[in-house]
Amino acid sequence: MNAKTSGLIALIAGALLAVMIFFNSGLGARTSTTVASFYAHGVGAVVALGVWFGLGRLSGRSERSPAPWWAYLGGVPGALVVVVAAITVNSPLGLTGTLVLGVSGQTAFGLLCDQRGWLGLPRRPLDRRRAVSVAAMLLGAVLLVGGAA
Amino acid sequence: MIGLGLLALGGGVLIGLARALNGRLGMSGGAPYASVWNHAVGFLFMSALLLLRREAPWSAIEDVDGLWFVGGAIGALYVTANSFVVPRLGATLSTLLVLSAQLLASVGLDAAVRGQFQVGWTWWLGLALVVGGMKLSLPRPHKRVFSESSRG
Numbered sequence: 001m002n003a004k005t006s007g008l009i010a011l012i013a014g015a016l017l018a019v020m021i022f023f024n025s026g027l028g029a030r031t032s033t034t035v036a037s038f039y040a041h042g043v044g045a046v047v048a049l050g051v052w053f054g055l056g057r058l059s060g061r062s063e064r065s066p067a068p069w070w071a072y073l074g075g076v077p078g079a080l081v082v083v084v085a086a087i088t089v090n091s092p093l094g095l096t097g098t099l100v101l102g103v104s105g106q107t108a109f110g111l112l113c114d115q116r117g118w119l120g121l122p123r124r125p126l127d128r129r130r131a132v133s134v135a136a137m138l139l140g141a142v143l144l145v146g147g148a149a
Numbered sequence: 150m151i152g153l154g155l156l157a158l159g160g161g162v163l164i165g166l167a168r169a170l171n172g173r174l175g176m177s178g179g180a181p182y183a184s185v186w187n188h189a190v191g192f193l194f195m196s197a198l199l200l201l202r203r204e205a206p207w208s209a210i211e212d213v214d215g216l217w218f219v220g221g222a223i224g225a226l227y228v229t230a231n232s233f234v235v236p237r238l239g240a241t242l243s244t245l246l247v248l249s250a251q252l253l254a255s256v257g258l259d260a261a262v263r264g265q266f267q268v269g270w271t272w273w274l275g276l277a278l279v280v281g282g283m284k285l286s287l288p289r290p291h292k293r294v295f296s297e298s299s300r301g
Binding site for chain 1: 227
């Protein structure tokens with residue numbers, strides 16, 4: 001598996017995310033944000049179990065040692081995001097402000113993880129080429145948010 | 150307003166934290182395993198929140214078309230793909246690729262639903278910067294060894 005294939009999977013993940021948000025916010029509009037997130041996680045858990053059984057060992061492990069206990073808690077910040085977004089999107093910040101600040105927060109946190117090897121991820125310090133690439137993509141993402149609004 | 154701004158920034162950090170934790174779990178148990186735990190733990194968390202708010206989830210969905218529940222299934226695939234790429238591309242590049250594709254796809258979805266595609270010139274500039282940044286993020290052929298995990 002080369003970097004291009006991994007990059008393509010990341011792009012597919014982003015497209016899936018957009019479709020997921022479309023359906024989940026539609027469900028939220030018909031029920032409530034918390035109820036929608038409750039069902040989305042429930043359905044997601046069942047489908048993820050199916051994928052896990054289906055793919056078995058073809059699942060891309062890269063580490064032999066067991067995961068630390070805190071690595072199992074990704075669902076907590078993931079679920080909290082829904083609650084936080086419901087507050088900020090319906091504030092003067094709106095969807096655009098929420099997105100721009102969210103993009104910045106995500107990228108800053110990613111940079112810290114890569115730079116320091118936080119949370120047991122492989123260390124990947126920035127070189128000049130990667131710094132330019134990150135800056136271009138970040139600015140581009142902000143313009144994509146602003147330019148579509 | 151500053152408080153709201155910090156909250157929105159914190160929302161981004163939460164997304165990054167979830168992505169990194171799921172990526173770390175995927176390194177040991179595989180990406181689908183990380184997706185199972187992400188959704189199971191999130192489900193418990195949301196159940197606790199509903200209990201706290203005394204909100205019953207049953208009556209709220211009586212008249213809702215089943216189609217709207219597809220989001221959860223797509224989310225399971227999203228977390229799997231996300232957890233797969235984080236250890237391979239690093240947190241920053243994974244974040245920016247996922248984000249860019251998400252922003253582009255949401256404009257496409259919007260256009261498909263509303264039947265019109267309308268963006269300003271800054272959007273096109275953004276697209277050019279994102280594509281340029283992506284190209285630059287690919288390892289140069291003779292340096293491939295350093296930017297891709299040997300077991301990937």
